Amino acid sequence: MLYGNLPECWADSEEIPKLWVMKFSSNKLSWIIQSSIGHLSGLGWLHLNNNSLYRELPLGLRNCTTLVVLDLGENGLSRNIPGWIGELECLRILRLHKNMFNGKIPIQLCQLSLQIIDLANNNLERTIPSCFGNLTSMILNESPILDFEQWPYENMIQIMKGNELEYCTTLSYLVNMDLARNNLTGTIPAEISLLSGRIPTGNQLQTLDDPSIYVGNSELCGVFVPKKCSGDRHSQPPPTSTSREETYEGDESENVWFYLVIMSGYATGLWGVIGVLLFKKN
Numbered sequence: 001m002l003y004g005n006l007p008e009c010w011a012d013s014e015e016i017p018k019l020w021v022m023k024f025s026s027n028k029l030s031w032i033i034q035s036s037i038g039h040l041s042g043l044g045w046l047h048l049n050n051n052s053l054y055r056e057l058p059l060g061l062r063n064c065t066t067l068v069v070l071d072l073g074e075n076g077l078s079r080n081i082p083g084w085i086g087e088l089e090c091l092r093i094l095r096l097h098k099n100m101f102n103g104k105i106p107i108q109l110c111q112l113s114l115q116i117i118d119l120a121n122n123n124l125e126r127t128i129p130s131c132f133g134n135l136t137s138m139i140l141n142e143s144p145i146l147d148f149e150q151w152p153y154e155n156m157i158q159i160m161k162g163n164e165l166e167y168c169t170t171l172s173y174l175v176n177m178d179l180a181r182n183n184l185t186g187t188i189p190a191e192i193s194l195l196s197g198r199i200p201t202g203n204q205l206q207t208l209d210d211p212s213i214y215v216g217n218s219e220l221c222g223v224f225v226p227k228k229c230s231g232d233r234h235s236q237p238p239p240t241s242t243s244r245e246e247t248y249e250g251d252e253s254e255n256v257w258f259y260l261v262i263m264s265g266y267a268t269g270l271w272g273v274i275g276v277l278l279f280k281k282n
Contacts, residue, residue, distance in 0.1 A: 049073040081096065083108040128188060
């Protein structure tokens with residue numbers, strides 16, 4: 001329930017630069033983000049989301065070169081997203097969800113190794129930069145991008161299909177690009193859709209078995225495309241429409257027999273009771 005503005009005290013102590021995490025999420029803070037936060041030279045995580053902060057991002061944040069996570073979502077911040085964010089080389093998560101930013105998406109963001117970029121619910125205009133195809137850190141490797149041995153207790157809110165989800169221990173494996181609910185125009189850059197390598201499988205991903213999803217990406221390999229990955233010995237082809245229809249018909253016939261058996265058993269039991277009552281008068 002904190003309210004008012006952030007204090008101007010970040011340069012008054014020798015211990016302040018050693019601060020790693022600043023988290024004032026979900027309060028009632030208002031006014032602006034002080035530029036003096038730039039004195040926090042060792043800051044790794046900055047959470048000021050879900051407050052009432054407004055105006056532009058302070059230039060002082062440019063000095064927080066060790067920032068890994070910048071979460072300023074759900075505020076009233078406005079004007080352009082500054083290009084100097086692209087100078088924060090350690091930044092892996094940029095969350096500016098639900099603010100009032102306008103103008104175009106700066107191409108400087110493409111210089112970063114972003115794992116999550118959430119710019120949804122703003123007033124951003126023009127086209128999606130084609131250089132977003134260079135955000136190769138969103139292609140998950142065997143080892144996670146974020147080193148959470150240093151941050152075992154941190155979390156992040158992400159909006160997935162309208163649902164607000166909190167990620168903690170699995171955050172290091174999450175990738176997300178959310179540009180929804182803006183005023184963007186033009187086409188989706190082809191560079192974004194150039195997938196390559198093995199198509200992941202398992203759990204709910206197994207439902208993405210329509211081969212048309214992967215058309216135009218000849219470098220993909222796996223179960224649902226003609227090209228098989230090296231080391232795949234028993235890859236099964238995707239189910240055809242015929243096999244699906246046969247499976248469906250088989251399920252239908254099984255259901256019919258199931259209900260017939262149930263009804264016959266019910267009728268036999270019912271008439272057995274009635275017969276006893278008819279013939280055994282006492």
